[in-house]
Amino acid sequence: MSDLLAELRRLDKAHFWHPFTQMQEWVASEEDPLIIASGRGATLTDLEGRTYFDGNSSIWTNVHGHCHPAIVAAVREQLGRLDHCSALGFSNEPAIRLAARLVELFPPHTLTKVFFTDNGSTAIECACRMAAQYRQLAGESHRTHFIAFDQAYHGDTVGAASLGGVSLFRAHEAAAGYPVIRLADADQLADLSAETIASCNALIIEPLIQGAAGMRTWPPGMLRRLRQWCDQHDVFLILDEVMTGFGRTGKMFACEHEDVIPDFLCLAKGLTGGVLPLAATLTTDRVYEAFLGTSAEAKTFFYGHSYCGNPLACTAALASLQVFEDERVIAGLPLKIEALRSSLAIRARETPSWGEFRQVGLIAGIDLIADTGAGPLDPDLLTGARICRRVRAHGLLTRPVRDTLVLMPPLCAEPEEIIAAVDALQKASIWP
Numbered sequence: 001m002s003d004l005l006a007e008l009r010r011l012d013k014a015h016f017w018h019p020f021t022q023m024q025e026w027v028a029s030e031e032d033p034l035i036i037a038s039g040r041g042a043t044l045t046d047l048e049g050r051t052y053f054d055g056n057s058s059i060w061t062n063v064h065g066h067c068h069p070a071i072v073a074a075v076r077e078q079l080g081r082l083d084h085c086s087a088l089g090f091s092n093e094p095a096i097r098l099a100a101r102l103v104e105l106f107p108p109h110t111l112t113k114v115f116f117t118d119n120g121s122t123a124i125e126c127a128c129r130m131a132a133q134y135r136q137l138a139g140e141s142h143r144t145h146f147i148a149f150d151q152a153y154h155g156d157t158v159g160a161a162s163l164g165g166v167s168l169f170r171a172h173e174a175a176a177g178y179p180v181i182r183l184a185d186a187d188q189l190a191d192l193s194a195e196t197i198a199s200c201n202a203l204i205i206e207p208l209i210q211g212a213a214g215m216r217t218w219p220p221g222m223l224r225r226l227r228q229w230c231d232q233h234d235v236f237l238i239l240d241e242v243m244t245g246f247g248r249t250g251k252m253f254a255c256e257h258e259d260v261i262p263d264f265l266c267l268a269k270g271l272t273g274g275v276l277p278l279a280a281t282l283t284t285d286r287v288y289e290a291f292l293g294t295s296a297e298a299k300t301f302f303y304g305h306s307y308c309g310n311p312l313a314c315t316a317a318l319a320s321l322q323v324f325e326d327e328r329v330i331a332g333l334p335l336k337i338e339a340l341r342s343s344l345a346i347r348a349r350e351t352p353s354w355g356e357f358r359q360v361g362l363i364a365g366i367d368l369i370a371d372t373g374a375g376p377l378d379p380d381l382l383t384g385a386r387i388c389r390r391v392r393a394h395g396l397l398t399r400p401v402r403d404t405l406v407l408m409p410p411l412c413a414e415p416e417e418i419i420a421a422v423d424a425l426q427k428a429s430i431w432p
């Protein structure tokens with residue numbers, strides 16, 4: 001083992017506290033943290049020169065592959081000109097152009113305003129704060145509640161986490177956050193009393209598919225039903241497209257599948273092509289205009305972050321959108337989606353440890369089942385994690401959601417690479 005690798009592993013274990021990671025297991029003496037040194041296209045290379053297919057797009061962020069030359073060139077050029085300047089009191093060209101470009105992706109006069117933040121959680125936080133302040137400004141301060149779904153995941157800041165439906169992620173916080181009405185599905189809207197509905201501010205959902213829940217899909221038509229229900233009861237619709245945005249579902253945005261325009265659209269992960277942290281909350285003239293007035297009226301949206309509209313990140317996002325156009329990325333997806341669909345169907349039949357599997361576009365989740373029958377696995381066995389560990393030997397990197405294996409290749413992946421990734425997962429999926 002090289003001195004460099006040994007040194008980095010030692011320093012990592014000594015000082016780097018990793019997200020969503022049991023550090024006692026991470027620092028165990030037999031563990032060797034995998035250190036990624038470089039990336040090209042859908043391939044990541046570790047410090048020892050081993051290559052891997054980036055099977056979950058580096059936690060659902062990467063779109064056009066790593067170090068795409070057009071994005072690298074654009075960011076490099078911008079870095080020579082301006083690294084950062086504040087959006088509080090100033091503006092910059094990449095942020096201005098990106099805001100306009102994002103609005104152009106939607107029909108005219110629908111989503112017209114763009115608020116930049118840094119990550120998915122703050123994109124959600126921003127939408128909720130806007131919705132909450134809107135109700136106060138509109139004289140509807142009784143509309144305090146947010147409708148959210150079981151198993152939902154909307155991020156880790158306190159407000160965003162309070163909307164989440166995965167209890168494990170909320171176990172340690174007090175009752176802080178938004179008041180939430182939690183539903184299992186759209187049918188349960190019918191059970192809400194008129195009084196409850198009148199207390200609702202907004203409904204939030206991950207459209208088509210819930211990511212952190214284990215790639216749980218929603219029934220077709222649900223999104224449109226939600227839009228109608230929200231219109232009928234003057235409840236805002238917040239779409240969390242942090243995972244589903246930017247081609248992942250086969251269209252640019254998941255809401256396009258059902259011709260739905262939300263009141264708030266939250267974008268992050270793939271916004272910069274997965275190159276730099278950046279998020280955007282898009283909203284309507286109706287929301288924006290409620291905040292207008294003189295400073296003395298205190299209607300200002302009192303919210304923001306130091307790096308709002310960072311020129312480098314906005315440049316990466318603009319370059320990524322240009323790659324979508326230049327390489328006709330969306331038009332190339334059906335072939336890849338079909339490769340994923342057919343190889344999953346074939347391999348699932350041959351793999352006794354695979355139960356139900358679900359796919360939306362280039363997002364797939366495969367439930368692992370016990371060898372005693374169709375029953376679920378004992379979660380304490382960490383089977384999903386062990387299989388994803390084992391699959392590295394077959395040149396694939398991915399991370400499960402509990403005992404659901406996840407495949408979410410970058411959109412640039414070739415059909416052969418996708419098929420090879422499914423094959424690798426299958427080879428690693430023997431029962432432990």
Ligand SMILES: *Cc1c(COP(=O)(O)O)cnc(C)c1O
Pocket residue numbers: 060119120121122124153154155156206211212240241242243244268269
């Ligand atoms: C990842 C994710 C978030 C949170 O985004 P971060 O950038 O990790 O804060 C929110 N919602 C969904 C659907 C996500 O997948």
